[in-house]
Structures are given as C-alpha cells and as structure tokens.
Amino acid sequence: MKVLIAGATGGIGSQALRQSLAHPHITKVVALTRRNLSLEHPKLENILIKDFGKWPDHVLNQHADAAGMIWCIGSYSGDEKLDFEYPVAFMEAMVKVLDAKNRDAPFRYVHLSGKFGKSDTAALAMAEKHADVWHTCVVKPGGVAHHPWQDLGVWLMGDNWAVRGQELGTFMAYLVVDGQRESSIILNDRIAQKGRALLREA
Numbered sequence: 001m002k003v004l005i006a007g008a009t010g011g012i013g014s015q016a017l018r019q020s021l022a023h024p025h026i027t028k029v030v031a032l033t034r035r036n037l038s039l040e041h042p043k044l045e046n047i048l049i050k051d052f053g054k055w056p057d058h059v060l061n062q063h064a065d066a067a068g069m070i071w072c073i074g075s076y077s078g079d080e081k082l083d084f085e086y087p088v089a090f091m092e093a094m095v096k097v098l099d100a101k102n103r104d105a106p107f108r109y110v111h112l113s114g115k116f117g118k119s120d121t122a123a124l125a126m127a128e129k130h131a132d133v134w135h136t137c138v139v140k141p142g143g144v145a146h147h148p149w150q151d152l153g154v155w156l157m158g159d160n161w162a163v164r165g166q167e168l169g170t171f172m173a174y175l176v177v178d179g180q181r182e183s184s185i186i187l188n189d190r191i192a193q194k195g196r197a198l199l200r201e202a
C-alpha cells in the first residue's frame with residue numbers, strides 16, 4: 001500500500017518516515033517536502049512542494065490511491081500557517097479529489113497535533129462530514145525523546161507524559177495502515193504502550 005507523509009524532514013516526521021519504510025504492508029512512501037530528503041530507499045519517492053498552502057489537483061490526483069497521509073508539519077510557536085492553514089488546505093483539497101473516486105476504504109489521515117491543537121478540530125470535522133472517504137486519527141504525544149540518553153527521563157515521566165521518537169514513528173506507521181479501530185484522538189499512554197509493543201513484535 002502507498003502512504004503519503006508531510007514533514008518527513010522533521011524530528012518526529014523522520015521517525016514516521018523510517019518506520020513507514022520498514023513497515024511490511026507499506027510498499028511505497030511518498031514524502032512531500034520543501035527540500036530534498038538526504039535518504040534514498042527503494043520504497044521512497046520524494047516530491048518537492050513549493051507551497052504547502054496550495055495543492056493543485058494534478059499533484060493530489062496522482063496519489064488518490066494512497067491509503068493515507070501521516071501529517072507531521074508543525075511548529076512549537078503556534079504558527080498559524082504551519083499549524084492550521086497548511087493541514088486544512090491539504091485536507092480540503094484532498095477530500096475533493098477523493099470524493100470523485102471510488103475507494104474500498106476511507107483515506108486515513110494521521111494528524112500530529114501541534115502546539116495549540118487548533119487544526120485537530122478541523123481534522124476531526126473532516127472525518128465527520130466525509131465519513132465515506134475520510135478517517136482521522138489525531139495523535140497527541142507528550143514530550144518526545146529522540147536520544148538514548150533521554151531514556152531515564154522518559155522512564156521517570158512515565159507513559160502519560162513522554163514517548164520515544166521511535167515508538168511514536170512506529171505507532172503512526174501502524175495507524176495509517178491499520179488504525180480503523182483506534183480512537184480518533186490518541187493520547188501519549190496509548191502511543192507509548194502500543195509503539196513499544198509493535199517494536200517488540202517486529
């Protein structure tokens with residue numbers, strides 16, 4: 001199955017990319033970025049996007065067969081464009097393309113919640129309004145640790161507050177493939193516990 005990812009150059013997005021490439025059911029990952037990825041992989045296609053606020057039909061039409069999107073673009077400052085306008089522009093353009101197609105299953109939109117969570121409501125509303133073609137999972141991690149030296153801190157903070165980047169990336173790759181039974185808003189404890197379990201099984 002084909003999966004789209006936005007924000008794959010970021011701290012969290014790069015983990016989601018790595019884990020999506022490793023997922024046995026994902027055969028192709030299309031990374032939409034504003035600069036070239038330094039990674040090469042047989043499953044990976046990298047498409048450069050000039051403006052994440054504008055999504056021409058010809059770009060999205062090529063990927064209407066994707067199982068879903070992992071959206072990891074976001075800021076730490078509550079940037080209106082990054083945290084709200086860009087994801088909403090993608091959702092609105094993609095749902096129009098999907099509405100015109102026959103799909104076996106809804107497009108699964110895995111949305112990494114940003115600083116104030118402003119776009120979470122829009123992502124959930126999209127799934128309510130277009131339930132036949134659109135499914136949203138909002139992922140709300142606590143603190144995300146990317147280095148082994150942070151392990152003690154993650155352990156001390158516990159599953160309600162902290163998660164390792166690898167667990168979060170693994171969880172998002174699982175969600176885009178198989179997230180239909182998960183809640184539409186997913187908090188840190190579920191992300192950490194399921195992410196760990198998936199990594200143990202791999």
Ligand SMILES: NC(=O)c1ccc[n+]([C@@H]2O[C@H](COP(=O)([O-])OP(=O)(O)OC[C@H]3O[C@@H](n4cnc5c(N)ncnc54)[C@H](OP(=O)(O)O)[C@@H]3O)[C@@H](O)[C@H]2O)c1
Binds near residue numbers: 112115141
């Ligand atoms: N880390 C945590 O503890 C944590 C916890 C909960 C939620 N979050 C949220 O998760 C989101 C991502 O976090 P992160 O740590 O992965 O951030 P990050 O490392 O700063 O990554 C941000 C991503 O957004 C892209 N981006 C930035 N400006 C852009 C623009 N104008 N156009 C297109 N793409 C743009 C970046 O691309 P470039 O590489 O091209 O700049 C990068 O891929 C944030 O909203 C953050 O608030 C983080």
